Amino acid sequence: MSFAEQLTRLQGFLDADDLHEEALDYMATHGYLTALSICPEQVPSREWIDALFAEPPHYRSDAEREDIEATLQQLKEHIARHMAGDEEPEIPCDLDLGDDPDDSELRGWCIGFMEGVFLRESIWFENAEDEVSELLLPIMVGSGLFDDQPEFADIASDRDLTDSMIEQIPELLTAMFLLFNSPDEKPALLKPRHH
Template sequence: MSFAEQQTRLQAFLDADDLHEEALDYMAAHGFLTALAISSEEVPEDEWLTALFAEEPNYANPAEKQAIEEALRNLLQHITRALASDEDMELPCDLDLGEEPDDSDLRGWCIGFMEGVFLREEAWFEQAEEEVSELLLPIMVGSGLFDEQEEFAEIVDDVDLVDDMVSQIPEVLTTLFLLCQAPEEKPALLKPRH
């Protein structure tokens, strides 16, 4: 089975209605695994699988369980390779929250990413708290999880600013990956934007 076929099957499985209501759908799972690929502290597979599904899915049989878990592992490897390449990573969704942000794929992806960050929150911020916080801002805004907080309220009300921020997510991911995975290269890569 090709990677694309495997991912189509994984997406159908994760987007089905019979998973636990707190389980991540495909978009959120992609964001979640992207955060795991970036994190400076590795999360054991059994831990992230538990977090992703919230509870063990009702697999049809052991072969299905094996296939789904392998598809998730392959997706994680695929994301890691994409982040390590010189290209900005392509997200599996449009970089746009649209008219109904809560229903957008990008919101789901950003929520999943933040779930991945929350698994190892201390590790994310221990090396370069200010830089990481700044870099995570577009994803935090995209997630909608922080809209109630005062410092986010002004940003959220500025549609053009939000659009500009979420359009930067692929670039931000590359920078975060280098910052967390290769901190010694950090000074050269964080050039001020003009």
């Protein structure tokens, strides 16, 4: 089965209604795995998979569980390779919150990204808190998770400002990746593996 077919299956699984309401859907999962790919500390896969689903899904079989978890791992590696490459990181939805931000795919992606940050929040902010906060701001705005804070509510009410921030997200991902994985040394995933 091709990676594209596996992803289609994964998407169907993550977007189904029978997952726990706190589980991340496919778009949020992509954001979440992007954050994990940027984070300077590797989060153990068991931990991030369990956090993604909030509670263990009702798999039809062990084989299905293995398939879904393996595809999640592959998607994470695919995103990590992109992050380490020269191309702009891909976000699998329009960089637009649309007329109803709560229903937009981008909002889901940003929420997932922030969930990934929350798994290791102290690591994200320990060395360059101001820079990271600034780089994360458009994703935080896009997520809507912080709209009860006055400064975020102000930004959210200014559509042009919100749109211009959101359009920067791919560049900001690259900037964060470089900040954490300094450009003078190649990221670990490009180094030869020693068994």
